[in-house]
Amino acid sequence: MDSVLDELRARGFIKEIAHEELLRERLNQKGLKFYVGFDPTADCFHIGNLIPIMCMAWLQKAGHSPIVVLGGGTAMVGDPSGKDKTREILSKEKVEYNLNKQRPLFARFLNLDQTLMLNNADWLLSLNYISFLRDIGRHFSVNTMIKAEGAKQRLERGQGYSFIEFNYHLLQCYDFLHLYKEHDCVLQIGGDDQWFHLCGGMELIRKELGGEGFGFTIPLLETSDGKKMGKTEKGAVWISAEKTSSFEYYQFWINVQDADVIKLMKLYTFMPLSEIEGYAQLQGADLRKAKRKLAYEATKLVHGEEEAIKAEQTALELFSGKVSADMPTLNVQFPIPVLTALVESGLCKSRSEARKKINGRGVKIDWGKGKEAIEDQHLEIEGEGILWLGKKRCVRLSSKS
Numbered sequence: 001m002d003s004v005l006d007e008l009r010a011r012g013f014i015k016e017i018a019h020e021e022l023l024r025e026r027l028n029q030k031g032l033k034f035y036v037g038f039d040p041t042a043d044c045f046h047i048g049n050l051i052p053i054m055c056m057a058w059l060q061k062a063g064h065s066p067i068v069v070l071g072g073g074t075a076m077v078g079d080p081s082g083k084d085k086t087r088e089i090l091s092k093e094k095v096e097y098n099l100n101k102q103r104p105l106f107a108r109f110l111n112l113d114q115t116l117m118l119n120n121a122d123w124l125l126s127l128n129y130i131s132f133l134r135d136i137g138r139h140f141s142v143n144t145m146i147k148a149e150g151a152k153q154r155l156e157r158g159q160g161y162s163f164i165e166f167n168y169h170l171l172q173c174y175d176f177l178h179l180y181k182e183h184d185c186v187l188q189i190g191g192d193d194q195w196f197h198l199c200g201g202m203e204l205i206r207k208e209l210g211g212e213g214f215g216f217t218i219p220l221l222e223t224s225d226g227k228k229m230g231k232t233e234k235g236a237v238w239i240s241a242e243k244t245s246s247f248e249y250y251q252f253w254i255n256v257q258d259a260d261v262i263k264l265m266k267l268y269t270f271m272p273l274s275e276i277e278g279y280a281q282l283q284g285a286d287l288r289k290a291k292r293k294l295a296y297e298a299t300k301l302v303h304g305e306e307e308a309i310k311a312e313q314t315a316l317e318l319f320s321g322k323v324s325a326d327m328p329t330l331n332v333q334f335p336i337p338v339l340t341a342l343v344e345s346g347l348c349k350s351r352s353e354a355r356k357k358i359n360g361r362g363v364k365i366d367w368g369k370g371k372e373a374i375e376d377q378h379l380e381i382e383g384e385g386i387l388w389l390g391k392k393r394c395v396r397l398s399s400k401s
Contacts, residue, residue, distance in 0.1 A: 003024055003027060003028060004027055004058060004059060004062035004064075005020070005023065005024050007058060007062075007273075008055060008058060008059075010266070010273060011058075011266040011267060011273070012219065012263060012266050012267055013051070013054075013055045013058070013218055013219075013267070014216050014217075014218070014219075015192055015217045015218060015219040016192075016195050016216060016217045017215070017216035017217075018199070018202060018214055018215050018216065019212070019214055022212070022214070023187065023214045023216075026186065026187075026214070027059075027062070027064065030062075030063035030064065031063065031064065031065055032059075032064045032065065032186065032187060033064070033065045033067060033116075033179075033183060033184050033185040033186060033187070034056075034059060034064060034065070034067065034185065034186070034187035034188070034189060035066070035067035035068070035069050035176075035179055035185050035187070035188055035189070036052045036053075036055075036056055036066075036067075036068065036069070036188075036190065037069040037070075037071055037120070037172065037175060037188075037190070038068065038069070038070055038071060038102065039071035039074055039075040039078075040070060040071060040072065040075050040090075040095055040098035040099045040101075040102055041075060041090065041098070042098060043097060043098045043101035043102070044101060044102070044105070044238045044239065044240045044242075044243055045102065045105055045238070045239050045240075046236040046237055046238050046239070047221070047230045047236075047237045047238075047239065047252075047268070048221050048229075048230045048236075049239075050109075050239060050268065050302075051218050051221060051267055051268075052189055052190070052191065053106065053109050053110070054109065054267060054268065055189060055218060056068075056109070056110060056189070057109045057110055057270075060110055060111060060114065060115070065114065065115075065116070066110060066114075066115045066116070067115070067116045067117075067118060067179060067183060067185055068106055068110075068115060068116070068117045068118070069118050069119075069120055069175060069179070070099050070102065070103070070117065070118065070119045070120070071119075071120055072095055072096070072099055072119040072120060072121030072122075073119070073120040073121040073122075073123075073124030073125055073171065074120055074168060074171050074172060074175070075090055075095045075098075076089070076090065076092070076095060076121075077089075077164055077165075077167060077168045077171060078090070078164070078165070078168065099119065105239065105240070108239075108301070108302065109301070116183065118179075120171075120175050120178075123178050124171060124174070124175075132170075132174075136170060136173075136174055136177075136204070136208075137170060139203070139204055139207045140170060140173075140200070142166070145166055145169060148169075148196040169196070169197060169200055170200075172194075172197040172200070173197065173200040173201040173203075173204045174204070175201070176188050176198075176201030176202070176204065176205060176213060177201065177204050177205055177208060177209070180205050180209070180211060180213060181209070186212070186213055186214055187213070187214045187215065187216075188201055188202075188213065188214075188215045189215070189216060189218065190215070190217055190218070191217060191218055191220070192217050192218065192219055192220040193220075195215075195217050198215035198216075198217065199215070201213060201215070202214070202215055221267075223256075223257055223259075223260055224257055224259035224260050224263075225257075229256075229260075237249065237252050239302045241303060241307075245328055246299055246302075246303040246307035246308070246310065246311045247310075247311045247314050247327070248328065249298070249299050249302060249303060249311070250295045250296070250298075250299045250308070250311035250312065250314075250315060251295075251311075251315065251392065251393075252295075253268075253291065253295035253298050253299070254291050254292065254295045254315060254392075255392060256291070256294070258287050258291075261279070261287065261290045261291055261294055262276060262279065262280045262290070264294055264298075265279065265290070265293070265294050265297070268294070268297075268298045268301070269294065269297040269298060269301065270297075270301070271293075271297060279293060292312065295311075295312070295315075296308050296312050299311050299312075314327060327386070327394065327395070327396045328345075328394075328395045328396065329395065329396040329397075329398050330344060330345045330395050330396070330397055330398070331398050331399070331400045332344070332397055332398070332399070332400060333399075333400050334381065334382055334383055334384075334397075334399055335380040335381060335382050336380065336381050336397070337378070337379070337380055337381075338354070338358070338363070338365075338374055338376075338377065338378075338380075338381055338387075339351045339354045339355065339358075339377060341381055341387055341397060342354035342357070342363065342387070342389070345387065345395040345397075346395075347387065347389040347393055347394075347395060348389070354377070355377050357389060358374055358375065358376075358377045359377070361373050361375070362389060362390055363387070363388065363389055364387075364388040365381065365385050365386065365387050365388065366385055366386040366388065367383075367385045371388060381397060383399075384396070384397055384398055384399060385397055
C-alpha cells in the first residue's frame with residue numbers, strides 16, 4: 001500500500017484517530033517519532049499487549065522511529081482506565097522487577113538499535129509538586145475529567161474516583177509533552193481505553209507550546225461475537241514460555257473461532273495482505289489450513305521458528321492420536337488424586353470445576369492403550385499416562401525424578 005496508515009487501517013490497528021490527513025502527510029516522510037507507553041503492572045505481556053507492539057513494528061518497518069516508554073513512574077499511581085475500582089498500588093520493588101522482565105521482550109518484535117527505550121520515572125519522580133500544579137495543572141478542567149467515560153461510569157455507580165486517579169491523567173499527558181519537547185515525538189498510540197489521555201496530551205502540547213501532536217487508538221481485542229479475547233481456561237495467553245508454553249500458545253490460535261481467523265492473521269502476523277486474502281477465500285473444512293497458518297506464524301513470531309515447528313508437529317500427532325515428546329508435562333509424585341492433577345496441570349481452574357468435568361465425562365486418561373473415561377472423582381492415579389480434558393487439551397503425567 002502507498003501509506004503505512006492505510007496498511008495499519010486495513011489490518012485493523014486503528015479505531016479513533018486525530019488529524020488523520022495531517023498525520024498521513026507526516027507519515028509519508030521517513031523518521032517520524034512515535035511512542036507507546038507500557039505500565040509494568042505485570043512481569044510479562046499477554047497477547048492483548050502485543051497488538052500495540054505489532055503496530056510499532058509496522059511503523060518501524062516503514063521507516064519511522066519508535067519510542068518505548070516503560071511506566072516506572074505512572075505505574076506507581078495506576079491507570080484507572082477501564083477499571084471499575086482503584087488499582088492496587090504496586091511497590092517500587094515490584095515495579096522495578098516487572099520492568100526488568102518486560103524490557104527484553106521487545107527485542108523479538110522491534111529493532112532495538114533503532115528504538116529509544118525510556119522509563120518515565122526518570123522525569124516524573126523528580127517533578128516538584130507545586131510547580132507541576134501551577135504550570136501543568138492549570139491547563140486541565142475537572143469538569144472535563146469527570147465526564148471521561150471511566151470516571152463517569154464510576155461516579156454513576158456511586159463507586160467514587162480517587163484523587164490519585166485524576167492525577168494519572170495529568171501524568172500521562174505530561175509524558176507526551178515531555179517527549180515532544182525532549183525527543184521531537186509527535187505521535188502517541190494507545191489502547192481503546194486511552195483516547196481521553198491521548199486527547200489530553202495533544203491539547204497540553206497545544207496550550208503549553210503551541211505545537212501539534214497526533215494520536216490514534218487501537219481497538220479492544222474481541223471475538224466476532226463481541227467477547228473479550230485473549231484468555232483460556234488457564235487465564236491470560238502470555239508471550240513468555242515460562243507462563244504459556246509454545247505448544248499452548250500454538251493451540252490457542254488453532255482453537256480460535258472460524259470467523260476470527262483472518263482478522264487475527266492481519267494483527268498477529270507479518271503476512272502480506274494479498275496472501276491473507278487467499279486464506280480468506282477458504283470455507284468449511286479448508287479453514288483448518290488458515291488456522292494452522294495463523295497458529296504457525298503467530299508462534300514463530302513469539303517463540304521462534306524451531307518452537308513453532310515443534311508445536312505444529314505435536315498438534316498434528318495429538319490430532320492423529322500419537323504421543324509427542326513435546327507434549328506439556330507435569331512431573332508429580334504418584335499416586336496423585338485426579339482432582340489434584342487436573343488443577344496442578346492447569347486443565348481446570350479449581351477442584352469444583354474438575355469435579356464437574358469428571359461428572360460430565362469430559363476427563364479421560366490414556367495409559368498407552370487408548371483413552372478411558374474417568375468416572376470416579378476420588379481416583380488416585382498410580383502411574384504415568386496422558387490426562388485429557390475434552391478432545392484438544394492434555395498433559396503428560398510423569399514421575400518426579
